[in-house]
Amino acid sequence: MNGKILDFRSDTVTQPTDAMRAAMAAAVVGDDIMGEDPTVARLEALAAARFGKEAALFLISGTMANQVAVMALTQLGDEIIVGEESHLFNLEAGGIAGLSGVQARPLRSEAGRFDAGAVRRAIRPRGVQSPLSRLLCLENTYDLHRGIPLPADYLQAMADLAHERDLRVYLDGARIFNAAVSQNTTVAALCAPIDALQCCLCKGLAAPVGAMLIGSRAFIDRARWVRQRLGGGMRQAGHMAAAGIVALETMSLRLGEDHDNARHLAEGLAGIDARLVDPSLPRTNVVQIDFGASGRDATPIVAALQARQIRIRQIDAARCRMVTHWGIDRDAVDTALAALREILC
Numbered sequence: 450m451n452g453k454i455l456d457f458r459s460d461t462v463t464q465p466t467d468a469m470r471a472a473m474a475a476a477v478v479g480d481d482i483m484g485e486d487p488t489v490a491r492l493e494a495l496a497a498a499r500f501g502k503e504a505a506l507f508l509i510s511g512t513m514a515n516q517v518a519v520m521a522l523t524q525l526g527d528e529i530i531v532g533e534e535s536h537l538f539n540l541e542a543g544g545i546a547g548l549s550g551v552q553a554r555p556l557r558s559e560a561g562r563f564d565a566g567a568v569r570r571a572i573r574p575r576g577v578q579s580p581l582s583r584l585l586c587l588e589n590t591y592d593l594h595r596g597i598p599l600p601a602d603y604l605q606a607m608a609d610l611a612h613e614r615d616l617r618v619y620l621d622g623a624r625i626f627n628a629a630v631s632q633n634t635t636v637a638a639l640c641a642p643i644d645a646l647q648c649c650l651c652k653g654l655a656a657p658v659g660a661m662l663i664g665s666r667a668f669i670d671r672a673r674w675v676r677q678r679l680g681g682g683m684r685q686a687g688h689m690a691a692a693g694i695v696a697l698e699t700m701s702l703r704l705g706e707d708h709d710n711a712r713h714l715a716e717g718l719a720g721i722d723a724r725l726v727d728p729s730l731p732r733t734n735v736v737q738i739d740f741g742a743s744g745r746d747a748t749p750i751v752a753a754l755q756a757r758q759i760r761i762r763q764i765d766a767a768r769c770r771m772v773t774h775w776g777i778d779r780d781a782v783d784t785a786l787a788a789l790r791e792i793l794c
């Protein structure tokens with residue numbers, strides 16, 4: 450895997466499994482823009498079935514999936530409601546404005562959830578001077594730095610609220626399998642009220658690249674055309690899709706291990722200093738650490754870990770995050786905890 454370096458920065462650092470490498474080498478492929486790649490077709494059918502939706506589309510990245518979805522579901526000048534800590538709003542190079550020409554209405558969240566009243570107030574009344582509120586964008590797990598899983602009843606309530614006012618609901622489900630596994634449910638159950646969603650293959654599922662857009666047949670037909678407009682059509686993409694099939698079929702089953710390791714990490718951190726972690730947050734594979742709460746500066750701590758071959762992500766002067774994944778086992782967590790104890794105590 451990563452040699453001696455223990456890389457907790459993100460679950461995007463995962464290397465493809467041996468089964469993925471074998472599947473990629475053996476894949477039967479064709480020209481997917483001509484609709485002739487059987488492996489891509491198999492991945493798309495598998496993803497649609499897993500989520501209980503009509504159709505799916507394979508894309509090069511979660512970012513492109515989000516951008517294609519917004520472009521397929523909006524018109525110039527529309528307004529879309531997004532989370533203040535969402536990927537769509539913060540980490541896509543201004544794509545929603547630059548590519549789709551829509552404006553964002555960012556909403557605050559409390560422990561990952563929007564207030565229903567705030568969502569209602571954010572939906573514009575129709576009028577000649579108002580932008581048209583078109584989409585409610587949710588993310589599950591929510592918040593890059595905290596990975597909060599959102600439950601089915603919350604998603605249903607948000608969707609009801611949006612649908613009542615004629616908005617569509619789009620879900621950035623980059624880590625939707627983490628959300629489902631952590632709540633003992635299925636992605637199909639969680640996403641039942643959602644109109645369209647994306648799920649990343651290249652995070653905890655460990656595929657080298659790729660994301661799936663999933664939704665109605667009409668949405669996916671339009672998304673395929675938008676993807677082509679953005680230059681995202683691919684030819685013999687089956688080699689990459691083959692890894693995606695392994696990701697969906699097998700890697701989604703082991704995420705509970707990552708969550709156990711994250712819980713072990715958070716408990717170990719709390720044992721060093723209770724102020725480092727928020728024990729009240731539901732957890733998936735992300736642990737946010739607040740060194741500032743005990744008056745510490747994160748920068749020298751990150752450097753001291755790095756000197757011990759342990760990499761974590763610094764968010765700001767006070768906070769860091771650590772992510773567990775397929776390349777991080779229980780021993781790696783214990784090694785990191787021992788190093789942190791030494792550095793902090």
Ligand SMILES: *Cc1c(COP(=O)(O)O)cnc(C)c1O
Pocket residue numbers: 509510511512513515536537588593621623624649651652659660
């Ligand atoms: C990683 C991520 C994306 C983007 O996926 P890429 O494949 O890295 O482009 C989108 N949304 C969320 C919530 C993510 O974590």
